[in-house]
Amino acid sequence: MKKKITMIICLTLTICIAALCGCSNSANDQKTITVINYGMYIDPAILDQFTEETGIVVLYEEASTPEELYSKYSSGAIHYDAVCSSEYIIMKMMADQSLQPIDFTQFEHIDNISDDVWSFCATFDEGNQYALPYFWGTVGLLYNKNMVSTPPTSWDVLFSGEYAGNIIMQNSMRDSFMIALKYLGYSCNTTNPEELAQARDLLINQKPDVQSYLVDEARDEMVAENAAIAVIYSGDGMLGCTYNEDLAYVVPEDGSNLWVDCWGVTAECVDTESVYTFLDYLCCREDIAKQNFEYVYYPTPNTAVLNSLDEELRNDEAVLPKLDSLDNCEVYQLMDDDTTAMMDEYWKQIKAE
Amino acid sequence: MKRKYIALPYLIWMTAFIVLPLVFVAYYAFTTKAGGFTLSNVFAIFDSLHIKATILSLGLSLSCTVLCLLVAFPLALVLRRIHLNHKGLIIIILILPMWMNSILRILALQMILSKNGILNMILEWLHLAPVEIINTPAAIILGMVYDYLPYMILPIYNSVMDIDQDLIDASSDLGARFGYRLRHVILPLSKPGIISGITMVFIPCLTSFVIPDILGGGKIQLLGNVIEQEFITSMNWNLGAGLSFALLIFVIIGLIFTQKHETKYKESRVW
């Protein structure tokens, strides 16, 4: 027994010392920036390449949903220099005055960002001062051709009961309400309590038919053919189609949500020069943006990247929808506090049912 | 120097890192967003929405604990019976799964249980009816049992192994049958282990949110999920803290009841 214990103690001490030796690599004179983004929303190799090229170290934090990202930021425990999030979080941060205007003239490759996307961003960021578009896309349906009778064209398939037990919904408050509101023919930015209550009742009635509420995991479930229809973001929908040829992605005709994820520079950021260098490198420089596009596979606002893609891919509207073909799609607007509280409460009721 | 002063470093640590953070939580629990005093956050646990989640959590945790106990106690007896001369090895075999990341293991369990998953593939191959267990409370219970079973087995195994064989022999010499021996000799002697096991399984089950999230498909809302959402999604720390404070009070009351008759060292060591 004694021998054994001595052995174990020696072993752990060795591991400990080895680990501590490996740990001592702190160089304090390096420039560092702290950024937060969604998980798996960047090719991790780019961070290393960036540090190698510029000497700036990027401390990279991840969150899995917009709300989680915002609470991580606003808890104040970590000082972030730049955040990448959905447009409605960026709007909220603009309203809180937690962002500072970005001086895009300091960006070397800013011309690569498409004018269409700029004007699209201008709908919530007047004069394009605060937000640098990163990726954009739609919310739609991913369905299995062998498991549906006719290809869906409306959100109706989610509520008709035809596919009871084979539906995957989004585990996100805003997206779920968006679907219900659009199906009912309302705007997804409504503040009318009655319309919201109707949407809530619709979602509660639908709950027994829903197999599960997932976020991006829905893709793998669809690939494994565990469900017939899933609500999904366009990029993941496309990725799902490449894994399983029986899958197809469609944006319902009743309209949907058009979203854009943007980078913003926080008000407390001091070393804006390094942050600008990073954002320019990541979003605007052609080779890096392309490398990132190939990893993330969402529509990129970078025209240089788009032009370098081969013809077939570029014209594939499923991968890269044309902005002007999405007339029915709305961008989320910032909701007032009362509506947010009401939606929160309704969402809780749906989930508790 | 009195011996009890040796605990001083710990007492300082305890005050700084256990008591002080608890004060922070209490502060959030008893104030509104604006900073005024309120009891509504703590009493919010009696809201119909929250009470539903609480009852569901209690039900699932209770089932999980009972199942763990039903599996672990016979296992401990069996392990004692086949007395491998290798107590350490058994413990290691039981702990080893815990060294793999628990999120990964639960995800793997999900792959086994899902509709076209590995379990159903095997059942189909055996020409048996598939089971549709994923996204139901049953899947959550199974996941919890899977994750927390070692915490039940280890203390019970330890206390069962500590029972003196002579006692059991004596009782059987005196004519006690197996059932009687179990009830009057083995069970009372392994009680400390059973109690530690129950606390180590029941309490984490009550507040877990990762397992219900993954195996419940987001359809089933337990108290842990509600608290997590208040903190992470809704940014309502006051309500989140209030709910968990209420839960903490329940747990402490529960513990006082179970331990009323316990004396100083009755709780068995965990491993």
Add this chain to the structure above:
Amino acid sequence: MVKLKDFFCKFYVAIIMLFLYAPIMVLIVSSFNSSKSRVLWGGFTLEWYQQMLNSSIVIGALRNTVVLAVGSAFFATIIGLLASIGIDAMRKKEFSIVMSITNIPMLNADIVTGIAMMLLIFRFMPLGFSSIMLAHITFNIPYVILNILPRFNQMDISTYEAARDLGAGPVTSFFKVVLPDIIPGIVAGFFMAMTMSMDDFVITYFTKGAGVNTLSTMIYGQIKKGIQPTMYALSTMIFAVTILLLITINLITLPKKSGKNKPR
């Protein structure tokens, strides 16, 4: 009859082992799957192992996890041992107060402990690696104490008194008489603390600083988008290394055959 009974006993153990190890088998198989989607089998590959070894992020997270586990278990064991010696000497009232507070981290929801720690720590120092260390030490100490304290109870105090009577100082008698008796508790506490630290996700998530990742937080970030196969490869490696280590230790220190069924 006895043979049949023995067979059933072994069968029961085997079933439970299967239950405990089946998901791990799935992880191991997934680590050799060449398809990036976890639900498809794309053929055998070792690519993920290579990628894992080349990824500074993965290796960094692994290093953090190991250093945290060993380091926090080490400090928690020292503090917990000292605490146990002292607590053992306390009167009933002090004892129950201290023990109730000690139990709080185990009774409280992890998420609350995590947030409370974060609220406290970031007021005094920037969050980073050391803040996770502090948090892990804190939630590990109760487990150490719970493992060591019962050993004092089982120990015969008269041997200690005999040693003192024979002229040994308190420290010498502690090391010569008490320590050998409680060492199994210390080892168990240490390993339990290590296990808890490796398995923790929630508390680490809230107390970690920017860019510091452990395996748990890294895996959590990937749940939604799909776990990277490198994670499976890493788990398989950890599993293999631990098993090898344990087998070696067991081979070197083969226990002497003791006929009687008494554990100690």
